[in-house]
Amino acid sequence: MGRLCSxxxxxxxxxxxxxxxxxxDEAGRGALxxxxxxxxxxxxxxxxxxxxxxxxxxxxxxxxxxxxxxxAHALAWAVAEIDAxxxxxxxxxxxxxxxxxxxxxxxxxTPDYLLLDAxxxxxTLEQKPLVHGDARSVSIAAASILAKTARDARxxxxxxxxxxxxxxxxxxxxxxxxxxxxxxxxxxxxxxFSFAPVRESACWAASATQSPLPLDAxx
Numbered sequence: 001m002g003r004l005c006s007x008x009x010x011x012x013x014x015x016x017x018x019x020x021x022x023x024x025d026e027a028g029r030g031a032l033x034x035x036x037x038x039x040x041x042x043x044x045x046x047x048x049x050x051x052x053x054x055x056x057x058x059x060x061x062x063x064x065x066x067x068x069x070x071x072a073h074a075l076a077w078a079v080a081e082i083d084a085x086x087x088x089x090x091x092x093x094x095x096x097x098x099x100x101x102x103x104x105x106x107x108x109x110t111p112d113y114l115l116l117d118a119x120x121x122x123x124t125l126e127q128k129p130l131v132h133g134d135a136r137s138v139s140i141a142a143a144s145i146l147a148k149t150a151r152d153a154r155x156x157x158x159x160x161x162x163x164x165x166x167x168x169x170x171x172x173x174x175x176x177x178x179x180x181x182x183x184x185x186x187x188x189x190x191x192x193f194s195f196a197p198v199r200e201s202a203c204w205a206a207s208a209t210q211s212p213l214p215l216d217a218x219x
Contacts, residue, residue, distance in 0.1 A: 023139025
C-alpha cells in the first residue's frame with residue numbers, strides 16, 4: 001500500500017492544541033560534494049498548496065514552481081546549510097541535525113510543534129519523527145522541496161567553479177561520471193573527505209603524483 005502525502009499529522013497536532021507546526025527536512029545527505037542543506041516550513045493551513053510530496057518524486061521544473069508557491073504562501077520558512085568541512089568533522093548525521101536546527105532557529109515565527117523526516121532534534125519543542133515523512137506530511141514535503149531546490153541552486157553555482165565534476169548534472173552525488181571525474185582529477189577542497197569514494201580518490205591521486213624511485217634506489 002502506497003503512502004499518501006497529506007495533512008493528517010498536522011491536523012492531529014492541531015487537535016491536541018499545537019498551532020504553529022513546522023516541517024523540517026534536509027537534502028544532500030548522501031552526496032560526495034558540498035553542503036547538506038535543511039529547510040523549515042510553517043505552512044498556512046488556510047492556503048493549501050496542491051502537489052506537495054517527497055521532492056525526489058517531483059520533476060525539477062515542478063519542484064521550482066512548488067518552491068516559489070511555498071515561499072509565497074507559507075507563514076514562515078527558512079533554509080540553512082552545513083559545509084563539507086563540518087560534515088567531515090562531525091559526521092553526516094550530526095551535520096544534518098545541525099542544519100535542521102539552524103533552519104529552525106532562522107524561522108521568523110517560533111513553532112510549537114515539529115514534524116521531521118525520521119530524525120529528532122535536541123530542542124525542548126514537542127516533535128514527531130516520521131519514517132518517510134517527506135512522503136507522508138505536507139509540512140515535511142514542503143521543507144524537502146525547499147531544501148532540494150536550494151541545494152540544487154548551490155550545485156549550479158559550484159559547477160561554475162569546479163566544472164570538471166559535472167555538479168550541475170549530478171548534484172554532487174556519486175554517479176558514474178562523478179566517480180570518474182574524481183579518479184581523473186582527484187577531489188576538490190569542497191568534497192567530503194570522510195566519505196569513502198572521496199577519501200579513496202584522494203589517496204589514488206596522491207600516489208599517482210609521486211615520482212618513481214630512481215633505478216639505483218629501487219635495487
